[in-house]
Amino acid sequence: MLFTASISVCAETLNILVDKIIAAQFLGEKALAAITFFTPLFSTVLFVSAVVMVGTLVCYSFEIGKMQKDRANQFFGQGIILSFASGIILAGLFTIIRSLLLRGLALDADLIGYIDGFYTWFIWFSFLIPVNNVLQEMVYIDGDTRTCNLSYAALLVGNAIFSIVFCQSMGIKGVALGTLVSVLLSIAILCTHFIKKSNTLKFVWYIKWRDMAAVVRFSLAEASEFLMFALFSSILNYYFICSFGFGKLPVLSMVYEIVELSVFFNGIWMAAEPLVNTYRGEKNCKGIMRSMQFVNRTTMKEALLASLLLFIAAPFVISIFHIHSEGLKDTAIFAVRACAIGFLPLAFSKIYANYHVHENPFISLTFITLVMFVSPLISIVTLGSLFGPKAFWVGFSISPFIAFALGCLLQIAIYGREKFPLMIEDPKDMANWFITDTKLSPESLLMFRDRMGRIMERRNVNANTRMRVMLMIEELGMEIYQHNNGKTVYIEFALVFRNDHVLLVCKDDGKRIDMTDLEQSINDLRMYLINMFMAAQQEKKYLPTANYNRYTFKFER
Helix, strand or coil, X not given: CHHHHHHHHHHHHHHHHHHHHHHHHHHCHHHHHHHHCCHHHHHHHHHHHHHHHHHHHHHHHHHHHCCCHHHHHHHHHHHHHHHHHHHHHHHHHHHHHHHHHHXXXXXXXXXXXXXXXXXXXXXXXXXXXXXXXXXXXXXXXXXXXXXXXXXXXXXXXXXXXXXXXXXXXXXXXXXXXXXXXXXXXXXXXXHHHHHCCCCCCCCCCXXXXXXXXXXXXXXXXXXXXXXXXXXXXXXXXXXHHHHXXXXXXXXXXXXXXXXXXXXXXXXXXXXXXXXXXXXXXXXXXXXXXXXXXXXXXXXXXXXXXXXHHHXXXXXXXXXXXXXXXXXXXXXXXXXXXXHHHCHHHHHHHHHHHHHHCCCCHHHHHHHHHHHHHHHHHHXXXXXXXXXXXXXXXXXXXXXXXXXXHHHHHHHHHHHCHHHCXXXXXXXXXXXXXXXXXXXXXXXXXXXXXXXXXXXXXXXXXXXXXXXXXXXXXXXXXXXXXXXXXXXCXXXXXXXXXXXXXXXXXXEECCCCCCCXXXXXXXXXXXXXXXXXXXXXXXXXXXXXXXXXXXXXXXXXX
């Protein structure tokens, strides 16, 4: 799921990157410079899309964590409705400002022609993107990564093929039309998920102001990232043209894409988010900490690897953007390497902005504002004004370090060092949670069973309950193992101790199967025993979450 999540969060950014590469390769540096003027507009579209998409995803997974499927369906239905409404508003807005924007640009006729040509189909693109993005994220969280991957392939590969074909006869209009056709194809592929048996998404016509506000709140971090970048790029475009002229605009256009592609790191968070929000719904502080340890390690590895690869491949990167002019090549290579240096703090700033959006939107917004707007704008403009064009690009490397350091210091100053960085509200509650997970096998299952038995004995759980919990672990685990026919399955058991009851939570990433369903067919002795346990167990719930099964059982203590 990490791969799918990483592609998901940067799919639209990659789509724009494809447009820039094709425009540069087939139409030249002036066409690449023209698309630079669409960077703020693209970011505005992605901002509006993220407001609906991210908040819907968070609210849906949080309700799933609380085992409230009907409530989750309401958020899904609301998300679809809001995505269509957002697309209509964006298309109308860009239609209105089109003539105003073109009249306000003091550019040569060729550049104006490229901008106007691309704008023709960009308006329709802005209508479809919110719908496509919401569908992608909801199909992803429903566990259908295969359909998601096919939709991303249609979006990116389709864009490249259609744009090249249409570009031959239509010029830059063909590049924009190719993008539009690829989005339509992506939506068509995503819709096939709803006719599959594995689909658990159910559209409900639902709109409520309070829940719309919740969606906006939980979208704050990722959506603000696009909004801040739209403001940043608008101001920087004006400063750059006034200070250094039009000649190096293709380099700035390329740098924008490198910075925006850092959204790839959000995929790490997106892969962990359904599980983290499920733990939040369970009020499982220990599970949150374990998940964030994985997120930290993965972020560190990916960011350092990306920095190294980009630093080494800088000459290749500029050739992709068709930057061959002698006056631009050295500048472009230097700019790429400057951006690569700041990837690590940039990645961590985005990860923790997304993490805090659920519990503390202020800290989330602080990280995003610092790393995407305040710090880069001040650093880049100050260095460029004082030390010239080369120092301008250095600002892209140092600003993420400054932003991340300021964000951390501000969080510690306001909330104290003891709550840094996760701000878990009640760390004492971790003493009531016991989690164990590994690759499922008969040997590991027996180890789980015995370990849980000893834990319950130490916590003074009565013997009858201990026996029932241990039998449930063994029989449920063995049935999951047999049902997957030797396929590698990872399983997690958790015990939660409350004053009057014990909660057993089981998660596995194997085939979808509802063991609590008393109507399913019984074809072996173990399934017969499981069916008996489920009939006798009064408080039980099954709910698939993202890419895994999740069972909860409540036992009197």
